[in-house]
Amino acid sequence: MKQRRKKAAKHDKPSPLVLRLYVANSNPRSQLARANLSTFCERYLERGYRVQIIDIVRDPESAFQNDILATPTLVRVRPSPQKTVIGALSDPSAVLRALDLPEQSVKPPSISFVQSAGEA
Amino acid sequence: MPATRVKPTKSIEKSPTGVAGLDEITNGGLPHGRPTLVCGGPGCGKTVLGMEFLVRGATQYDEPGVFMAFEETTRELNENFASMNFAISSLCAQKKLYVEHVRVERNEIEETGEYDLEGLFIRLQRAIDQVGAKRLVLDTIECLFAGFRDINLLRSELRRLFRWLKEKEVTAIVTAETGEGHLTRQGLEEYVADCVIFLDHRVADQNSIRRMRVVKYRGSLHGTSEYPFLIGSEGFSVLPLSSLRLNHKAGYQRISSGIPALDSMLGGKGFFRGSSILVSGAAGTGKSSLAAHFVQAACQRGEQCVYFASEQSPQEITRNMRSIGIDFERWVRKELLHFHSVRAGFCGLEKHLVMMNEEIRKFSPNVVVVDPMTNYGSIGDADEVKSMMTRLVDLFKSQQITAMFTSLTSAGHSVEDSIVGVSSLIDTWLLLRNLEAGGERNRGLYILKSRGMAHSNQIREFQLTDNGARLVDVYVGPEGVLTGSARAAQEARDRAVSQEQKQAVERKHVDLEDKRRQLEAQICEMRAKFEAEERELTRSMARLQARDEQTASDRVHMAHLRQQAGAAVRSNGRLLKEAV
Numbered sequence: 001m002k003q004r005r006k007k008a009a010k011h012d013k014p015s016p017l018v019l020r021l022y023v024a025n026s027n028p029r030s031q032l033a034r035a036n037l038s039t040f041c042e043r044y045l046e047r048g049y050r051v052q053i054i055d056i057v058r059d060p061e062s063a064f065q066n067d068i069l070a071t072p073t074l075v076r077v078r079p080s081p082q083k084t085v086i087g088a089l090s091d092p093s094a095v096l097r098a099l100d101l102p103e104q105s106v107k108p109p110s111i112s113f114v115q116s117a118g119e120a
Numbered sequence: 121m122p123a124t125r126v127k128p129t130k131s132i133e134k135s136p137t138g139v140a141g142l143d144e145i146t147n148g149g150l151p152h153g154r155p156t157l158v159c160g161g162p163g164c165g166k167t168v169l170g171m172e173f174l175v176r177g178a179t180q181y182d183e184p185g186v187f188m189a190f191e192e193t194t195r196e197l198n199e200n201f202a203s204m205n206f207a208i209s210s211l212c213a214q215k216k217l218y219v220e221h222v223r224v225e226r227n228e229i230e231e232t233g234e235y236d237l238e239g240l241f242i243r244l245q246r247a248i249d250q251v252g253a254k255r256l257v258l259d260t261i262e263c264l265f266a267g268f269r270d271i272n273l274l275r276s277e278l279r280r281l282f283r284w285l286k287e288k289e290v291t292a293i294v295t296a297e298t299g300e301g302h303l304t305r306q307g308l309e310e311y312v313a314d315c316v317i318f319l320d321h322r323v324a325d326q327n328s329i330r331r332m333r334v335v336k337y338r339g340s341l342h343g344t345s346e347y348p349f350l351i352g353s354e355g356f357s358v359l360p361l362s363s364l365r366l367n368h369k370a371g372y373q374r375i376s377s378g379i380p381a382l383d384s385m386l387g388g389k390g391f392f393r394g395s396s397i398l399v400s401g402a403a404g405t406g407k408s409s410l411a412a413h414f415v416q417a418a419c420q421r422g423e424q425c426v427y428f429a430s431e432q433s434p435q436e437i438t439r440n441m442r443s444i445g446i447d448f449e450r451w452v453r454k455e456l457l458h459f460h461s462v463r464a465g466f467c468g469l470e471k472h473l474v475m476m477n478e479e480i481r482k483f484s485p486n487v488v489v490v491d492p493m494t495n496y497g498s499i500g501d502a503d504e505v506k507s508m509m510t511r512l513v514d515l516f517k518s519q520q521i522t523a524m525f526t527s528l529t530s531a532g533h534s535v536e537d538s539i540v541g542v543s544s545l546i547d548t549w550l551l552l553r554n555l556e557a558g559g560e561r562n563r564g565l566y567i568l569k570s571r572g573m574a575h576s577n578q579i580r581e582f583q584l585t586d587n588g589a590r591l592v593d594v595y596v597g598p599e600g601v602l603t604g605s606a607r608a609a610q611e612a613r614d615r616a617v618s619q620e621q622k623q624a625v626e627r628k629h630v631d632l633e634d635k636r637r638q639l640e641a642q643i644c645e646m647r648a649k650f651e652a653e654e655r656e657l658t659r660s661m662a663r664l665q666a667r668d669e670q671t672a673s674d675r676v677h678m679a680h681l682r683q684q685a686g687a688a689v690r691s692n693g694r695l696l697k698e699a700v
Contacts, residue, residue, distance in 0.1 A: 024238035033233070056239060060246035067223045068239040070268070086268075088233030098230030 017049040018078040019099070024071040025057040029088050033072035036089040044092060044101070052077075076100070132339045135183070135255070135291040138176025139169065140481075141358030145343035146334060150315055153289035155282050157312035159296045159304045160319030165330065165351050166295040167192070168204075169319070170257035172355040173293055175206045177255045178216035183291075185255035186247040187219045190263035194219050204353055218250045224267035231269050237277040240264075241284060248290065256285065256292040262306050282311045303335065314338045320346070329468050332358055348470030357474050369394065375421070375487075375522060378413030381591035382550075385567060385576035391548055392572065393486075394520040396513050398543065400527035401552030406563050406582055407526040408432075409589055410550070411489045412441045412448070414524050419451040423486035426458045426479050430495040434459035445587045458483050464495035469508045472496060477515060485521060493525040513545045547571045552582060555603045562604035565591060581607070 021037055023030035034053065041051060056063040056071065066075070076083040076099045085098035096102075136149035143149050150156045150173075158166050174185030189197055197219060201208050211217035220243070248256065261278070268274050285292050294312055299305030309316055316335040321328065331346040349358040374389035383390040391397055397414075399407045411427075418425045429437060437459070438448040451457035460479050462472070480488070490512070497505045516523040525546075543549060549568040554561050563582040567575045580591040581603045595602040595610050602610050 022239065024236075024242070027236065027238060029234050029236060030238075036233070056242050060242045063239050063242050064220070064246060069222065069224065069237055069243075069264075070235045070240075071238040072235060073239065083230075085230040085232060087231045087235045090233035094230065094232035098232065 016079045017045070017076070018052070019049065020052045020054060020075045020077050022054050022056055022063065022066070022068045022071060022073045022075070025055050027071060030072045032088040032090075033074070036092075037074065040089060040092050040095055044096060074099075134340070135177070136181060137173050138180045139172050139356045139358065140354075141347065141349065141477075142332075142356065145332075145347055145358060146315075146337060147341050147343075150291055150293070151337075151340070152291055153286065154314045155285045155292040155294050155312045156315040156317065157294050157296060157304070157308055158317045158319065159298055159309070161298045161321060164319040164321040165349075165356070166319060167197075167200075167259050168351055169317075169356055170259050170293045170295055171197075171201060171206060171208070174217055174255055174257055175208070175211065175355075177291075178211050183254035184216045184251040185218070185257065186244075186251065186253040186290075187217065187257045187259065188244065188247065189219065189221045189259055190224055191260055193221045197221075204355060206355065215251050218247050218253065220247050222263075224263045229267065234273070235270075236273070237264075237281070240277075241281070244284075245288075248288065253290060256290040258292065258294045260295045260297060262296050262304065262308065265306050278308070279311055309336075315340075329470050331470070348473055350471055350474035352474075352478070357478060369520060371520070376417045377410075378415075378417030379410070379589050379591060381580065382565070385578070385580065385591070386548070386570055387573040387575055389573075391522060393522055394517060395522060395547035395571075396516065396545060397522070397524040397548045397550065398527055398546040399524060399550045399552065400529055402529050402554055405552035405554055406584055406589065407528070407552060408437070408491055409441070409444055409584055410552070410565075410582075411491050411524050411526055412437075412444070412446045413589055415448070415457060415487065415489055416446050416451070418487035418522075419454070419456045422456065424456060424458075424483050425451070425487045425489070426460060426483055426485040428476060428479075428488065428490045429459060429461045430464045430490075431492060433461050443586070444584050444589065458485070469496060469504055473508055473511060476512065480515065480519065480521070484519070488516060488521055488523045489526070490523065491526045492528045494528045510545060553579075555581075557603065558606040560604050560606075564594065564603065 019037075019041075021033060023033060037051065041049065054062050056068060062068070070086040072088060073084060073086045074089060074095070083099050085095055089095050133152035134146070134149040135152045136143050137146075158169055160166055171187060174187055177183040177185050187197070192200065198208055208217065208219065212219060222240070222243070244256070247253065261281075264274060264278075265271070282294075294308065296304035296306065296308045298318075299307075303309045303316065303318060313336075315337045318333045318335050320331040320333070322331075323329070330349050330351070332349045333346045334342040334344065347358050349356055351357075371393050373393040374391065375393050376383050376390040377386065399410050401407050415425050415427060427434075427437070432440070434448075434452075438452075441448055448457060452459070458479070460476070462475065464472070467475075493509065496508065513523070546569075548570040551566055551568045553564045553566070555564045556562075563584070564579050565582040566577075566579045579594050581594045583590045583592055592607075595607040
């Protein structure tokens with residue numbers, strides 16, 4: 001999934017929107033967040049964004065450098081200012097608000113969001 | 121059949137904090153490998169305690185530490201601790217200490233859906249791995265409550281954190297702010313159940329008072345009182361009541377009071393070493409002078425001595441004592457005598473106590489003088505003063521320091537009133553009293569009590585001369601107790617009377633001698649007379665005998681002649697005899 005996204009980002013035109021998701025490897029909430037983020041991106045974002053997923057279990061240094069306490073944490077790295085949202089990203093409109101993205105770009109829902117880790 | 125053996129119960133392992141006094145009240149330190157909660161209001165010293173715990177651990181016990189700061193940044197911490205002798209940056213450079221700031225900002229973070237604090241755990245693990253930490257401080261973890269909205273989640277994560285800390289076996293200090301009706305605002309005491317220390321900082325009568333209390337220490341004996349502490353350049357200094365039990369050593373060694381006559385009043389040997397001596401009296405009765413003698417005697421024995429003065433500067437004391445022939449300067453130069461002059465009102469009782477404790481730590485004296493202790497009475501209520509004095513007396517006793525306290529009794533009060541409640545702590549109590557009579561004032565000294573030794577019940581006159589203090593027996597006569605010039609006058613009168621009596625006796629003696637001589641003269645005379653008479657008699661008798669012999673020889677001659685004459689002579693023989 002990570003590889004696919006990175007590849008996709010590489011081939012697209014450069015875009016100002018860069019998202020970074022910090023997860024803790026095996027954590028169910030983190031997996032849920034990945035799934036939710038993927039759905040969110042497909043539904044709400046125009047092409048040309050970039051998503052990085054960082055596993056802080058494997059890379060503790062980045063947790064320190066970026067002041068990460070909670071997992072999962074989604075950070076809008078660009079455009080600045082930096083915006084942060086924590087949680088399993090189960091409410092897309094909250095994520096939009098948190099990332100300061102316009103609501104009008106919302107496409108009609110095609111996939112329902114998973115609400116909790118148990119259902120994932 | 122094997123005998124049943126009771127296994128000795130292993131008491132819980134402790135990590136010494138190295139913080140002065142704290143290890144004593146916790147009976148050895150904080151629970152090893154477990155978290156300890158340190159709570160208190162803002163500015164009570166939580167951060168300092170945490171940092172000192174790490175610094176001492178790194179420097180004294182070879183246990184590297186991690187400081188996770190939720191409030192202050194690393195730079196701020198460095199700046200804040202710059203005034204203290206904690207070499208934080210150099211310890212960091214030596215990989216003995218690792219300081220990390222954890223930024224928690226509520227405003228920047230949105231929440232949507234479930235999350236956990238895995239990030240914090242990973243960072244803690246990373247920090248511990250950086251230096252191989254055995255100690256950890258989380259200051260103040262309650263900041264998390266400001267950063268996250270989901271309280272229930274936070275609570276379960278904290279519970280998990282404390283479990284995790286125990287698994288990691290790091291000795292941790294978790295700090296928290298005091299809350300209304302609770303020890304901590306967020307009830308952290310529920311999670312950290314092993315050891316809870318409460319710090320208090322209050323201001324009473326414009327004096328700042330810092331207190332520490334071990335609220336809870338599971339599985340360990342600990343002091344339960346509030347202990348005063350101070351934050352100085354060396355960090356924390358907790359003043360314990362020195363021991364939970366009364367178990368001072370009691371030696372039989374005696375030391376001189378510096379005044380031989382006083383020693384002889386005290387069973388001939390002076391005070392017990394390690395005892396507490398109270399010298400009380402009104403102004404000008406010579407309390408300080410008595411103390412000065414005590415100090416001098418100690419210095420002459422080559423002992424260390426600390427003089428706590430709250431009324432006079434060292435220079436004043438030195439000058440004043442020179443007038444009674446005591447040279448303090450010499451002992452100060454020899455580094456046997458140390459002055460600690462601080463006005464009583466300069467700081468609160470606790471600070472005084474802690475400062476005194478520091479002095480004692482520094483010099484480990486054999487003898488101390490607190491002159492006067494009554495001044496401290498003005499900076500606290502009676503209970504506080506008593507508690508301080510108890511601690512002070514206890515502190516000295518626990519270290520076998522012989523302490524002399526002087527106490528000023530105010531006019532109109534009974535001398536025995538001096539410094540309420542402390543008298544019972546004192547082993548030897550000397551009273552100095554003004555004795556006013558005959559238009560002059562003299563000083564009297566007596567021993568009110570002296571535990572464990574025979575002591576004089578006599579009042580002595582206490583004189584201050586150019587060559588030091590002197591004790592003189594007072595005059596006790598039909599006119600009562602006389603001192604000073606009255607005593608001198610009475611003694612002179614007594615001397616005159618006895619002189620007269622002596623002369624009278626001498627006169628009588630001479631008279632008698634005269635009489636004896638007269639008598640002997642008379643006897644001589646009579647003997648001479650008698651001897652003369654005796655001689656006369658002897659002479660008469662000799663004459664008589666001579667005559668008798670003559671007569672006899674005459675008669676023989678006559679007879680011879682008559683025989684020659686014939687018959688006529690024979691017939692007339694009888695007639696001739698009768699005629700003779």
